[in-house]
Amino acid sequence: WWSFPLGSVATLVMSSLYYRYGGWRKQRLVVPAETPASAAAAPAEAAAAEPIGAQHPVG
Structure with missing residues (x-):
């Protein structure tokens, strides 16, 4: 039963x-800005990565 208090301490x-x-205070949660070349290729990559991205709604 000593494992519970010792583990907590x-x-x-x-x-x-x-x-x-x-070092957690020095880290930043900022997404790097996209370059124009990668921004143009992003929709095609997203459609290839996610099957639902290639589907189009009907009606």
Whole structure:
């Protein structure tokens, strides 16, 4: 039964150290801008990758 409190304490220590010293604050959640060549090819690639992208609604 010691595994539950020791595991919780270990998790607390590791997550606190990651919060304090981890590099997560420096990372950005920004999508890079597309170039014009890749933007033109994107619809064809999307249609090839997703079968539903090639279908057209009827009616």
